[in-house]
Amino acid sequence: MKLFWCPRTRASRALWLVEEAGVSCELVPVDIRNPDSIDDPSFYAASPMGKVPALEDGEVRLADSAAIGLYIADRYPDAGLAPAIDAPLRGRYLYWMLYTPGVIEPAMVEKISGATPNKGTNGWGDFDTMITTWEKGLEEGPWLLGQKFSAADIMVGSSAVFMRMFDMLPDSNAINAYADRCLARPAYQRAMEKEK
Numbered sequence: 001m002k003l004f005w006c007p008r009t010r011a012s013r014a015l016w017l018v019e020e021a022g023v024s025c026e027l028v029p030v031d032i033r034n035p036d037s038i039d040d041p042s043f044y045a046a047s048p049m050g051k052v053p054a055l056e057d058g059e060v061r062l063a064d065s066a067a068i069g070l071y072i073a074d075r076y077p078d079a080g081l082a083p084a085i086d087a088p089l090r091g092r093y094l095y096w097m098l099y100t101p102g103v104i105e106p107a108m109v110e111k112i113s114g115a116t117p118n119k120g121t122n123g124w125g126d127f128d129t130m131i132t133t134w135e136k137g138l139e140e141g142p143w144l145l146g147q148k149f150s151a152a153d154i155m156v157g158s159s160a161v162f163m164r165m166f167d168m169l170p171d172s173n174a175i176n177a178y179a180d181r182c183l184a185r186p187a188y189q190r191a192m193e194k195e196k
């Protein structure tokens, strides 16, 4: 597999995922901060919008951190990062896998841009509902699926880490403790070492 990656971007969560899965992967640096330097057609074949992360695995090509998370977790079932397709927890897993792109990130943009919340119309609800729903999701804990860590924790946990970086994480004990648990994972630490 080849992972098209740039440090301190959403590609960091794909790198964390690869480390959790324990699979070998060639890292292909793409400098999104210098778009004129990007001239690799295989990158655009995997990522039509020219965004990282993107993945090439044989003839399979895809972009988007959630899509890559779903793909790797299913492709390498022995890593135990996703409940089986017919397991009862599969539904909860899919919900939280898409919570970052579908709810957290749009709610963050709403907050940063100062847009007027419209909870009933906007698919992400609003920023405060996004947070309280997340807190409820952690009530069983320590992970979103209870005792079982999954790729959904990589998606949502990396969002907590980004929000903390941007000083957007509210004073929530549950989410802050969750972010700390994510940061403490050896695979996360290895991924951050590789980022350096």
Ligand SMILES: N[C@@H](CCC(=O)N[C@@H](CS)C(=O)NCC(=O)O)C(=O)O
Pocket: 008, 009, 010, 011, 032, 049, 050, 051, 052, 053, 063, 064, 065, 066, 101
């Ligand atoms: N929904 C995508 C978003 C990817 C994304 O926006 N990546 C940013 C970096 S964090 C990027 O590549 N930006 C460069 C550009 O759009 O030119 C995902 O989760 O992977």
